[in-house]
Amino acid sequence: MEEAKGVLKHLFLAKFKDGTPPDQIDGLIKGFAKLFNLIPPVKSFHWGKDVSAENLHQGFTHVFELTFESMEGVAEYLAHPAHVEFAKVIRPNLDKFLVIDYKPTTVHL
Incomplete structure (x- = not known):
């Protein structure tokens, strides 16, 4: 196994409150994405909605993934x-x- 050098992933799983309007959720997602351009240690930003067939999401509906080079960058x-x-x-x-x-x-097999 080989740890990726200089990479740290920050995952944020979210479940929005019932009744939150879709356009409000869209606005919040756009606000989250803007942090990528405002905060230099953020190297990448991805997000998506749960589409799993296993239905094991425990209510979480959205995933946000940010990439950093170090824990200092996260801090x-x-x-x-x-x-x-x-x-x-x-x-x-x-x-x-x-x-x-x-x-x-x-993991290299």
């Missing part, structure tokens, strides 16, 4: 004023959320 992102303000906007719209940071590992 800078979390403390950045744009992130702090965005968190104040998105959290009241969430029923629940989960955050996981990990370093990807590749």
